[in-house]
Amino acid sequence: MYVAVKGGEAAIEAAHKLLAKERRGDASVLELTTDQIREQLSLAVNRVMSEGSLYDPDLAALAIKQARGDLIEAIFLARAYRTTLPRFGYSEPANTSAMAIRRRISATYKDLPGGQVLGPTFDYTHRLLDPSLAGEGNFPAVEKTETGDAEVSPHVAALLNNEGLIEENLPQNPDADVSDLTRGALEFPADRDLRLQALARGDEGFLLALGYSTQLGFGRTHPFAGEIRMGEVEVSFVPEELGFEVPLGEVTLTECEMVTQFAGSADAAPQFTRGYGLVFGHSERKAMAMALVDRSLRTAEFGEDVVAPAQDAEFVLSHADNIQATGFVEHLKLPHYVDFQAELVLLRQLRAEWEAERGKTDGASPKEAAE
Amino acid sequence: MSSAPVYNFAYLDEQTKRMIRRAILKAIAVPGYQVPFASREMPMPYGWGTGGVQLTASILGAGDVLKVIDQGADDTTNAVSIRKFFEKTAGVETTSLTGDATIIQTRHRIPEEPLTADQILVYQVPIPEPLRFLEPRETETRQMHALQDYGLMHVKLYEDISRHGHIATTYAYPVKVEARYVMDPSPIPKFDNPKMDMCSALQLFGAGREQRIYALPPYTQVTSLDFEDHPFERTKFEKPCGLCGATGVYLDEIVTDDQGGRLFVCSDTDYCEGRRGHETDGGVL
Amino acid sequence: MKPPAISPAFHDVSRQSQAVFRAIMQAMAQPGRTGLLDTGFETPAPLAPGAAAILLTLADFETPLWLDATLSASPATTDYLRFHTGASLVSDPQSAAFALIADAERAPPLTAFSQGTPDYPDRSTTLVFQVGSLDGQDWRLAGPGIKGETVFGVSPLPAGFMQQLQENNACAPLGVDVLFASQTRIAAIPRSTRIMEAR
Numbered sequence: 001m002y003v004a005v006k007g008g009e010a011a012i013e014a015a016h017k018l019l020a021k022e023r024r025g026d027a028s029v030l031e032l033t034t035d036q037i038r039e040q041l042s043l044a045v046n047r048v049m050s051e052g053s054l055y056d057p058d059l060a061a062l063a064i065k066q067a068r069g070d071l072i073e074a075i076f077l078a079r080a081y082r083t084t085l086p087r088f089g090y091s092e093p094a095n096t097s098a099m100a101i102r103r104r105i106s107a108t109y110k111d112l113p114g115g116q117v118l119g120p121t122f123d124y125t126h127r128l129l130d131p132s133l134a135g136e137g138n139f140p141a142v143e144k145t146e147t148g149d150a151e152v153s154p155h156v157a158a159l160l161n162n163e164g165l166i167e168e169n170l171p172q173n174p175d176a177d178v179s180d181l182t183r184g185a186l187e188f189p190a191d192r193d194l195r196l197q198a199l200a201r202g203d204e205g206f207l208l209a210l211g212y213s214t215q216l217g218f219g220r221t222h223p224f225a226g227e228i229r230m231g232e233v234e235v236s237f238v239p240e241e242l243g244f245e246v247p248l249g250e251v252t253l254t255e256c257e258m259v260t261q262f263a264g265s266a267d268a269a270p271q272f273t274r275g276y277g278l279v280f281g282h283s284e285r286k287a288m289a290m291a292l293v294d295r296s297l298r299t300a301e302f303g304e305d306v307v308a309p310a311q312d313a314e315f316v317l318s319h320a321d322n323i324q325a326t327g328f329v330e331h332l333k334l335p336h337y338v339d340f341q342a343e344l345v346l347l348r349q350l351r352a353e354w355e356a357e358r359g360k361t362d363g364a365s366p367k368e369a370a371e
Numbered sequence: 372m373s374s375a376p377v378y379n380f381a382y383l384d385e386q387t388k389r390m391i392r393r394a395i396l397k398a399i400a401v402p403g404y405q406v407p408f409a410s411r412e413m414p415m416p417y418g419w420g421t422g423g424v425q426l427t428a429s430i431l432g433a434g435d436v437l438k439v440i441d442q443g444a445d446d447t448t449n450a451v452s453i454r455k456f457f458e459k460t461a462g463v464e465t466t467s468l469t470g471d472a473t474i475i476q477t478r479h480r481i482p483e484e485p486l487t488a489d490q491i492l493v494y495q496v497p498i499p500e501p502l503r504f505l506e507p508r509e510t511e512t513r514q515m516h517a518l519q520d521y522g523l524m525h526v527k528l529y530e531d532i533s534r535h536g537h538i539a540t541t542y543a544y545p546v547k548v549e550a551r552y553v554m555d556p557s558p559i560p561k562f563d564n565p566k567m568d569m570c571s572a573l574q575l576f577g578a579g580r581e582q583r584i585y586a587l588p589p590y591t592q593v594t595s596l597d598f599e600d601h602p603f604e605r606t607k608f609e610k611p612c613g614l615c616g617a618t619g620v621y622l623d624e625i626v627t628d629d630q631g632g633r634l635f636v637c638s639d640t641d642y643c644e645g646r647r648g649h650e651t652d653g654g655v656l
Numbered sequence: 657m658k659p660p661a662i663s664p665a666f667h668d669v670s671r672q673s674q675a676v677f678r679a680i681m682q683a684m685a686q687p688g689r690t691g692l693l694d695t696g697f698e699t700p701a702p703l704a705p706g707a708a709a710i711l712l713t714l715a716d717f718e719t720p721l722w723l724d725a726t727l728s729a730s731p732a733t734t735d736y737l738r739f740h741t742g743a744s745l746v747s748d749p750q751s752a753a754f755a756l757i758a759d760a761e762r763a764p765p766l767t768a769f770s771q772g773t774p775d776y777p778d779r780s781t782t783l784v785f786q787v788g789s790l791d792g793q794d795w796r797l798a799g800p801g802i803k804g805e806t807v808f809g810v811s812p813l814p815a816g817f818m819q820q821l822q823e824n825n826a827c828a829p830l831g832v833d834v835l836f837a838s839q840t841r842i843a844a845i846p847r848s849t850r851i852m853e854a855r
Contacts, residue, residue: 185407327417342541400846
């Protein structure tokens with residue numbers, strides 16, 4: 001006796017309950033607060049803010065908790081919320097030269113105005129598990145260092161620019177509105193502003209792998225980390241009715257400028273070129289990978305041949321969004337009975353025809369494809 | 372912490388609806404052409420019907436009666452989930468009866484019962500570009516559509532014939548609309564293709580992840596691609612439905628045991644239940 | 657001097673714009689068939705409620721709007737449309753997403769407006785004509801959306817308009833789509849429609 005499958009609704013409800021229970025885990029263990037996540041898993045919060053394109057540490061922390069630590073799921077929650085928010089307009093460009101720097105390093109100059117500021121970095125930690133963190137972690141008191149809040153830290157690229165050694169970084173179309181792929185369909189060819197937006201929202205792992213591939217010869221650009229800086233930047237907005245800038249607050253940003261070689265052409269003297277990365281929060285790996293890929297995607301601009309995946313804007317931009325990617329990969333979980341049935345019918349038919357054909361030739365030499 | 376969010380009727384904000392509505396009108400005016408639109412992130416994953424959901428949300432009114440099917444069935448989990456979404460965000464009446472619905476959102480099937488001029492069929496589309504598997508680049512395929520250069524598609528279909536003796540595409544079988552655009556009918560089985568031709572209902576197609584909307588107005592010519600010596604053939608089933616006895620319908624294959632036991636039943640559950648007089652909830656044989 | 661108050665439009669934007677959109681969509685999907693528009697509001701002359709309802713439903717800050725001489729000469733009309741839609745008014749018909757024509761008899765040729773491109777035929781102007789009557793029987797229409805043939809006619813219109821529509825159709829998928837709005841009703845002829853003289 002066959003009973004047709006029913007009860008999708010009940011199954012979904014039961015699944016939601018199980019999910020909530022799993023999220024909580026062992027109830028005898030204290031529940032995590034979103035404050036704890038925001039303060040102690042801050043790099044996860046930063047990643048959710050940057051790829052979720054929503055600067056809100058509290059909501060990012062909530063999303064991480066709700067997603068049971070699955071960061072792509074948390075990014076999805078942030079995005080789905082963000083898309084419902086009313087749009088008031090676009091902020092003024094953030095001035096990263098005026099950043100209140102917490103970290104700033106250059107791999108191209110030993111010392112430079114503003115100095116090197118190591119800041120809170122994993123870079124020179126020895127990756128040894130620290131058993132003391134398993135309990136209540138101790139943390140050292142931090143003394144405020146001398147180095148200047150007041151001191152100006154010009155961009156390394158600006159220093160090179162003084163000598164004309166590096167390309168100017170002018171907007172492609174200064175008069176055009178800035179592109180926004182959250183308000184228009186992605187179109188090719190994509191200008192650099194649109195590409196940078198897509199990269200800033202793009203998946204860290206995907207960009208990391210692509211950036212890595214350019215270092216190993218798939219579209220090599222000979223990069224130097226001209227500068228990486230992280231700190232707080234003021235964001236301001238010009239309301240239409242006021243007509244002047246109003247500060248909205250501060251955001252933490254990580255910025256990376258890669259300096260890469262360009263041999264020059266008939267029209268342009270040899271000079272350094274730039275790859276740029278800018279992301280919310282302290283997200284250094286992402287900013288660096290973004291800068292490498294940005295430079296790679298400028299291949300055509302410099303009259304170079306597109307020979308590697310990281311240079312192919314259509315390939316990179318179409319696949320960088322982890323929310324699109326995870327949705328489409330995971331949609332394979334949805335039922336496909338109908339298409340599968342269509343394939344079954346065809347396959348059985350093809351096999352029957354093949355058997356019949358083989359029977360006819362009495363098992364002699366394998367028959368070529370049917371007529 | 373931000374305050375609890377309040378959502379608009381049918382979830383989407385009015386500006387988003389306007390943008391989608393404009394795209395729908397263009398899609399209707401140029402049947403079979405894929406109109407780019409600024410697809411929004413929806414609270415369900417890309418690839419799970421976000422295009423169809425955005426279309427439905429943009430056309431839906433308080434007086435509509437909504438039916439949602441996946442694989443022909445109203446009770447598949449994703450159909451349930453989408454139906455609940457609209458019950459919650461728009462408070463509209465829903466139904467499983469094809470004849471009672473004013474809007475039917477579907478994934479992978481066209482109902483067996485012929486649609487009427489008062490109905491709108493909304494398809495969820497994963498990959499709207501029929502040429503995508505032959506040419507991965509959007510820049511190239513856009514050119515091909517502009518120039519009506521569909522040679523690549525014909526070569527592919529002909530290669531099928533020379534290898535297998537017939538065209539080996541069984542679902543998402545490409546169609547030509549009003550002798551102009553080659554269009555992907557979404558992954559419906561080719562069995563359903565003839566239902567699109569001169570259909571009385573308006574058919575809308577939404578691909579959220581791919582940011583495309585396209586349409587077939589009622590009474591639009593839709594031809595499945597074929598060759599004179601190898602005409603399009605509809606998939607045929609040898610047996611009638613094991614539950615209602617219907618023939619000439621699309622069937623699901625149910626594995627009943629591990630001894631090779633198979634049961635073939637209607638994929639359109641409402642149609643099957645209708646024939647059995649809606650007397651049972653579970654469909655017992 | 658105090659500027660005159662702008663009269664209100666939809667009182668329930670979500671519900672009314674949905675109803676008007678469905679009427680527009682049905683009109684576009686079934687060329688030559690007329691439908692009712694929700695027009696329970698007043699508009700400043702010479703802007704008629706039917707045409708206004710269409711623009712209130714479709715136009716916003718993303719859609720440049722072109723107005724004919726009659727409408728753009730009326731500050732009450734331009735203020736009303738600017739305020740309620742947020743659309744920027746443009747003088748170049750080629751850059752318009754929507755064009756609104758009150759003086760139908762003196763409308764510029766359809767080819768004055770954006771026709772779209774072979775890559776993006778959707779990037780063409782949608783024209784809205786304010787007309788008196790949608791009950792004419794001058795034309796036979798055929799094509800997508802029409803079962804067999806249907807009879808349709810609009811007045812007033814410029815001389816030779818049928819020929820313009822025929823040429824517009826001959827260029828499809830390029831070309832413009834035309835909406836006709838009377839005080840309370842709507843009908844459409846998209847570029848896909850074939851037009852012939854009525855028998």
